[in-house]
Amino acid sequence: AQRVTQPEKLLSVFKGAPVELKCNYSYSGSPELFWYVQYSRQRLQLLLRHISRESIKGFTADLNKGETSFHLKKPFAQEEDSAMYYCALSTTNFGNEKLTFGTGTRLTIIP
Amino acid sequence: GAVVSQHPSWVICKSGTSVKIECRSLDFQATTMFWYRQFPKQSLMLMATSNEGSKATYEQGVEKDKFLINHASLTLSTLTVTSAHPEDSSFYICSAFNLAGSSYEQYFGPGTRLTVT
Numbered sequence: 409a410q411r412v413t414q415p416e417k418l419l420s421v422f423k424g425a426p427v428e429l430k431c432n433y434s435y436s437g438s439p440e441l442f443w444y445v446q447y448s449r450q451r452l453q454l455l456l457r458h459i460s461r462e463s464i465k466g467f468t469a470d471l472n473k474g475e476t477s478f479h480l481k482k483p484f485a486q487e488e489d490s491a492m493y494y495c496a497l498s499t500t501n502f503g504n505e506k507l508t509f510g511t512g513t514r515l516t517i518i519p
Numbered sequence: 520g521a522v523v524s525q526h527p528s529w530v531i532c533k534s535g536t537s538v539k540i541e542c543r544s545l546d547f548q549a550t551t552m553f554w555y556r557q558f559p560k561q562s563l564m565l566m567a568t569s570n571e572g573s574k575a576t577y578e579q580g581v582e583k584d585k586f587l588i589n590h591a592s593l594t595l596s597t598l599t600v601t602s603a604h605p606e607d608s609s610f611y612i613c614s615a616f617n618l619a620g621s622s623y624e625q626y627f628g629p630g631t632r633l634t635v636t
Binding site for chain 2: 444450451452453454494506507508509510511512
């Protein structure tokens with residue numbers, strides 16, 4: 409069975425400093441990895457997915473199959489980045505496969 | 520963008536009663552919807568996959584007779600918590616896939632907070 413691990417429950421970073429939220433996964437096949445974000449009092453929304461290979465709101469994430477990781481990075485943190493971040497895995501890329509979520513990391517940007 | 524709504528946003532019910540939660544895709548059709556449960560300060564746990572026109576697929580450990588799922592149309596799935604007990608108190612979230620275009624993105628509802636007294 410697949411599993412997603414986010415080792416940090418809480419992460420505080422000063423504004424302007426680099427941010428890295430860690431995500432590791434276990435799955436024997438080729439997974440599709442996602443980062444979801446939940447801002448205060450808002451619903452969960454997709455931030456980015458590894459197959460898109462794009463940068464959203466300055467965030468990037470690279471799938472490292474050797475290390476089975478999909479860490480989320482941003483070079484300069486902004487106050488509006490404070491939110492709950494969830495890493496998730498899907499076992500197909502057809503779109504209608506269920507997601508396995510990590511436990512989430514609460515990111516707080518210190519002004 | 521695609522919008523998923525849930526109703527009600529919160530509900531309080533007495534132990535032993537049943538509660539129905541609706542999940543609607545407002546501007547797209549969803550053949551597949553998912554129901555999650557989230558305990559305080561914990562992650563989303565998938566409960567079941569709701570398939571339009573067929574039976575739901577439940578995850579291991581989820582009682583299908585307690586959590587009844589109906590996906591009668593391409594825009595509506597319902598979750599009924601039957602004979603609710605205090606341990607069923609939780610935040611229930613649904614999601615739906617918009618297969619239009621090439622994004623294959625899963626959209627989440629705002630959640631329903633259930634409190635069983």
